[in-house]
Structures are given as structure tokens and as C-alpha cells.
Amino acid sequence: MIPPKIARANILRSLVLLLLLCLAASAALGDGETAPARDPKQPVDEAYTAKIHKYTTQPFFTSPLVDYLPASKNVPTPEVVLGDVAGAPGILPYAEDVYKYMRLLEKASPRVRVFSIGKTEEGREMIAVAVSSQENLKNLDENSAQLAKLADPRTIKLDDAEADRIVARSVPVYYITGTIHSPETGAPTALMELAYRLAVDESPYIREIREGMITLITPVVEVDGRDRMVDIYLWHLSHPKDFYPPLIYWGKYVAHDNNRDAMGMTLKLTENVLNTYVGWKAQVLHDLHESVPYLYDNTAGDGPFNAWVDPILTDEWEVMGWRNVSDMTKFGMPGVFTHGVFDTWSPGYLMFIAAMHNGISRLYETFGNGGADTLERTLEPEEYARTWYRQNPPLPKVMWSQRDNNNYEETGLLTSLHYFNENKQLFLKNFYLKAKRSITKPASEGPAAYIFPADDPRTDSQAELLHVLQKQAVEISRATAAFTVTLPAKKPAKPKKDAKEKDSKEKEALPAPTTREFPAGSYIVRMDQPYSRIADALLDYQYWSPEDPQKTPYDDTGWTFGELYGVQVTRITDPKVLNAPMERVKEIRAPGGVSGESTIYVINNNAEPSLATLRYKLRDASIEAAEEPFESAGKKFSRGSFLLRNVTRAQLNDAASELGLQAAPISAMPSVKTHPVRAARVAFVHTWLSTQAEGWWRIALDNLGIPYDYISTQTVAKTGDLNAKYDVILFPPVGFSNTNSVINGLPSGWGNPLPWKNTPETPNLVGKNDSTDDMRPGLGWEGVAHLKSFLEKGGVLLTATDTSQFALSIGLADGVSVGSAQKMKIVGSVVGTRLVDAASPIAYGYDEKLSAYCNNGPIFSLSSISGARNSRRLGAETHTRPTGRGTVDDPDFAIGRAGFEVPEEPKPEAWEAPPVTDEQMHNNFRVIPPANRARVIFRYADTKELLVSGLVEGGDEIAQHPAVVDVPTGSGHVVLFSINPVYRGETRGTYSLVLNTILNFDSLNAGRKLAEK
């Protein structure tokens, strides 16, 4: 029963809707397209429909597509599982309930099939639900075989006429993914109802979608995070007056960044969605988000667009986006727009799986309340402003419900599906054309291939990068014999402006193309394959101009994977490379094992992260690191090479084979100095402020098999003797933090604690992560004291980016200051660093040049004077002579006395501390003793060489400054990173800076040269 008052309101609302419906119908009928109107012959589920109206807060927050629910005799509505309609206030189903409903649909309707598509990190299931006509679902395999030919035009010899025939008889697949971002809660119920509508509704508008195409739905992408979110929401419902805990963990490892994994492919959810998308040969991947009022199709941003996508796709973005806006505008729904500030540069977003695999990527931001409460929402002026791309903007202040959200999501999707279906031949043909253009890439824009040479010393990291490409469905080949290719001539330096004439001799002197031979066994990524685009996007270099009109890059600007993995990748434009003798490879493994037998074995150190894995794997082996390079049996071994004893050949062979490490027997220990490489006891510290940035560190350590205790700053505060338990404390970046928030935590003045723990009410919160009775307290001054004491007693603390700033701000390391950037803008870029102290164990295995991920610093400067804030930047200072006699190079004179020798001023490099002067040495207790001074391991490259990939503006502010510093403190060390060495599964090349610190924790001073003064 509906109370009379509401019933009256509903009648009014229905009248308005009817009017809107008529308008919409007449508008749509004129163009010959099917009207978005229900089938009057099909009965309506009156009770369900009444609730839809009840929960919709304004008559214009709905459409004729979703303001009713068609009735069915045998197919259950979402109400059977939810206990109410989709989008009802207070209703947020667990993933399991969503799946239960989808499987009920499958049972009741031959138009629905549910597929399991994999598991999450915590073992929860992911599904994909196919909705289409019974006939289409019966012919899935046949249709899939047809689509596979369009997806890989090599199978039909790039025959356009044959493609046309296949297009004419194929049923396209439109893949929709929901709630990858756990606090964005509306999609699962919207998608439950959407699946019902697509299966049941007999209106011509919906029937055409059902019969013309396959809608594939993954209602919950981040399943672990969804269940946590529902826990919190239910807790909130039962404690309505209390604050509820923020969703500190989404998935096991990362939060919002789960939508930045489509390059590195580190997370299960990305892999599962990619496999589904590619496996189904889908044409569209449409990902649902919530943030912006009321529906923002953010696919068509304002640039710069990703440089590797096909322009056919960028047109499709616009065509579909604007049509979507148009359709919903006709329904009278305010606040629907496309375009906007999103730049579409980075290919890290989940939807970009489609963009990089010849499909269409789409993304909605709808409006959400972070749960199913109906709330009054007040917008910012820029949110409700009318702009050229938002002629019908959102309202400044409204009541907003989850039902409103569901209405917008479903209406947007249904109009998209309908439009797509009406133009499916066009889109299927485009799908084929984009694949074909990917295959013809070597002859068009190029390159022809990328080569991973067989003689790269980092064979394991090479294999790992190739595995990423394989996860991306890229085909890898391997040369069966050596081959030679032509490399393009290096461009001559730009002629000087005053060189007016260029004589013919100069022209002749232009450098000629060179050739290079690659050994047999080199890996080749051919660009004449359907998924060449993703390989090109990952392996190529990026350049974001400081002059670009887009001043706020949405995400990272550079990512070149060869650089960040520290492996050699050569871009080959010479199409002859494709004729090199090669074979396709399925399984790629770095060669590893033991070549002979002895009591001592040696493994060269090339900064392969797997060396650390080996140390922890062979617990009983005695491993020493060579502190100097040496030769043995005619082979050269670098600093840090492992010398193993007390291990059998079989044990070592098993481990080394698995890890892609090559061990050689030697008859005697080399004469160079060595020190033990121990399996340090590691604490991994997180805050209760944010866990995302550190999550990437956790997943990297877990994948490498490096054990650690995962503790919070609160545990540090409670643990008096940290040294008793740990040798090394990792404090990875928080992401956004300052000294105040790390120490004091969240504001505690609001009364109720914020528990993060499993209870009968919240069974899913913790998983295998950390828990607390109250998230609010931070490290506290006790924690600071414990860290200090840990260092005094010989512990090693490793920090990066904002936690480095934190460690410096509380005085854990002396002689390092942080400068503030003036014009510097380095937005998620790959930058060059240079080795400063090769003898430091932190640098073991590294070369002179190392590329690293940097996001605006911090800018470190060193001083040998305690407490000094060294503000010098921009390299060496320039002292000009004072005004006086003579030329600029002459000495000045004082009248009436002999000249004097000007003492030469020491000119330190930007990464060095200025040498202590004689003046400073006079009874100056502030001079830091040489053994306690900071030791720079890596510095940023010179200004000209700083940019490797992405955006570097004002780079002179950080150029040459320290990037990795080891500061002795007490008997311990603080190792400070300005770069972020462990990031999004993309930076394997810098992992060993962290791992070397762990393995050599009690010998970090090895090879150290002390200053004389």
C-alpha cells in the first residue's frame, strides 16, 4: 500500500512523465528510429514501478526507459534478492547477493547466462553475465568464431569484402563493468535491473538491443572492496548517529589505483576483465564510476589524447558520447554531458583495455552518495555552471538518491546500447579496421618491431616485462638465428641560428644509418599483429610538452616500460626485421640454474629483484656479497655478486632455475672483501590515513616472496624495542601526508572511535590486512621516540617521497634538507638518475644510468653542518667579479697596496654537501662528523638528461640533486628516496634499490669513503 499523499505525488509525477514520454516519442519517431517507449501490451510490475517513483526524488531524474518495470510471470525481479527495488535507500547488496540474483535470472530465462571469469586476490569470484536473445546465446561459439576473424584480420588475409560479409552476420558484444571503485556504490543494483530489463522487456526499443547484440555485464569489478564497502555501510545503518570508518582498504592491495593497472597488469581484476574482454572479442568496454553530477561521459576529454590510439576510436568516443548526451537531453534529464577536463593520455585505466585492443573504451561518472542514503547535495559553482559542453547543467542543490543514480546509469546505458545496435555494422567494421590498421602498422606509421636482445644481462626482468605483454595478449617471437637490422640515422644537432648558409659539404656529412646485429634468442615483438597498439604504447617514449594547453594532467605523463624495468628495448623501424628467422613463443623463462659443482657458487649481481627472493628461499645457505668487482675463471663479476656456500648443488639449481638466475661454481673465494647477505627481519609500516601507495610495495614484495610484518604506525607507537623484532623498517609513501597527520592521525574530537576490524557486523573488513580498534590515532610522539631509538641501536629505516619528508621533518636524519619547488612540474614521469657511489651496497648491480619514476620530488640538498637548511639550488652558484678595474677576467685592485691571491672557492656539485670550510672547522660543534654525513647513492641527471618520458618542466630545480641518500643515524641508517622506487607494478628496474637496502642492512657502510674534514 502506498500512503495517499505519496500516491497523489506519484500520479502527478506520472503525468509529468507521460508528457515527457510523448515529447520524447515524437522526437524520436521523426527520424525513423524506434521510440524509447514501453510496450503497452506488456503488463507492468505495478508495485515495483510505484517504488521506482517513490525513490526517484525529481520527475526529471528519470526517463521513459526506466520509470516502469515490465512484469514477467517467471523471471524474478531484483526485489527477490534485495527485498526492495534496485536503488532503494538503505539497500547495498554484497557481491554474493548480486551473483545470486544473476544466477536466478540465468535459471529463469534462456536469455541470460552467467560465466565465472576468475578470482580476486582474496579468493572471491568475479562473473560476467551475458544477456541476449535465446538464439544469440545458443550460437555464442559460432558468433565468437566470426568475431575472432574481425579481431584478427590475418585470418581472412585482410580481405575487406570478407570482413563485410562477416560484419553483416555477426552479433557484437558490449561489455559493461561496474563498481571498480568501491565507494562508488550504485552500479551493482543498476546492472541487476538492467539485466532484468534486457531479458524481459518486450518494447521494440529493448527487444532490438536483445536481438541485435550481446550485452555482457560484470556487475562488481572490485569484489573484495565491494564487500568491505557493504560491511561499512551496514555498520553505518546500525549506528546512524556515529561517524563510520573511511574505506581505508578496497582490494587487498590498492584502492582507487585499481583503475590504473591496465598497463602493469598487476591486479587480478585487471587480468580477469582483460581476458574477458579479449576472449569475447567485445567491441566496447564501458566502465561505471561515480563522482560527477549527474552523468558525465568522460571518454571524450579535452586532450591530449593518448598518442597510440587509432583516430577511428577518438571519433567513436565523440560520436557515442554526444549522441548519449543528446538522447538524455531529449528525455529532459539535466546534468548529462561529455567533454570536460579529462585528458585521455595515460592508458592505465581499466576501460583502456578496449582502447588498446581495437575496441571502444567508455566511462561514465554518475552522481553518487557513497552508499545508499538519500542525501541533500549542494554543488560547487563550477559544477552547476552552464558551459559550452554542458548546456543543461546540474542543479545547485538537490535531494539525491541511489535510485536517481540507477535511473541515470541505466538510461545512459540503454540509450548507448540502442544506438550501438542501430549502428552495429559501422562499429563492427570499425573494430575490424582498427585491427587491420594495427596489423599494417609496420608499413604505415611504424615501428616494425621492438627487440629485447638476448645478451641483456637482466634476463629475469626481461622475462617479467615480456610476461606483462603476454598478459596484454601480445604475441612474442624469438629469433632462431642472429640477424641484422638497419637503425635510422641519428638526427644531426640543430644548426645554430647564425649559420645562415648550409653548404653542400655539410649535407654530405649527415650521419648515415647504422646497422645492428642481434644475437639468436633475442625476443621480437612484431608490430604486424592485431594487438600491436598496446605493445607500442607501453614500450615507446612519451613526451608531454610544458607548452601543452592542458595544464593539469589527469594522471602519469610517462611510463616507458623498458626504462622502468631496467631492460634493453630497441625500437626498430626497418621492416626487414619481420623477415628475421623467428618462431612464436608461448612460455618465456629467463635461463637459470647451476653450471657445475663446487662448495662455492657465484651469481653475478645485475640488480635483479630475484636475488632477494633467492636469499629468503635458501634460508640455510651462507651468502656473502663481494664488495669489489672481481674475475673468476675468465668471467667478470660485479660488486654485490653473491658468493654462496653451505648449499647443495640440487638446492641451488632448483631455486636458481625457478628464479632465472645463473650460478657458477668457483674453486675458491675471491680475494676481494666480502660481507654477509642476511635475510633481514622486515617491518612494513602503514598509516591509517591511506594505504594505496604502500599497497604497490606490498604486492611487489609478496610477488617476490620477501616476508615482512605488516604493522601500522599505531603498532610502532606500542612497540618499545623495535630492534628486538626488526632489522629494517620500510615506511613506503603514504601518498598524501604531512608530519601532523602521520604523528597525530585523524581528528579525535568527534567522539566515536573508527574501528577497522572484523566483527559479526563487519565480517569482511580485514581480510589478511591489518586491523585496529580505532583508526584515528597516528604514530604519536612515542612512535617517533621508538623510531629514533631503533635507529640509535642500529636499525635501518627506509622512506620514500612523502615519508622521506616526514623523517627529515622530525629530525631522524641530519644534513639533508628539502627545498620547495618554484616552477618545477614533474607529473608522474620517467626521469634519468645517475650513479654517484657505486661502492654502496644499495647500488649493487646497477649501471651508471638508471631511469626512475618521479612525481615532483622532493628536492633534497645536503649539508655538512647540522641543522643547516641548504637553499642553494640550480646547480653551482655563479660568482661574478665585483665592479672595479680591468676586464671581466681581471682582478680588481685596492689603491696603495699589493695585490693578493683570492682563495679558490670550492665548487661542490649540486648533489654534494659543500665542503666544510676552514672557518667552519673552528670549534664548530655543528659540523657533522664525516662518518655521520649523508651518502648520496644516486642523483638526478643533469637538466638536459632529466626527462626520459613524460612531462618535465622546470627540471633544473631538481636536476643533479640527490635521488637516493643513505644517512647514518646513531648506529643505524635512514635511507631516503626522492623517487618512488616501487610503483604500480611498473618500476621493477628500481626495486633492487629497496631490496639491496634490506639484504645489506648491517653492511650499508661498505665501501664508504669519508671526507677528510
Ligand SMILES: [Zn+2]
Ligand atoms: Zn571512480
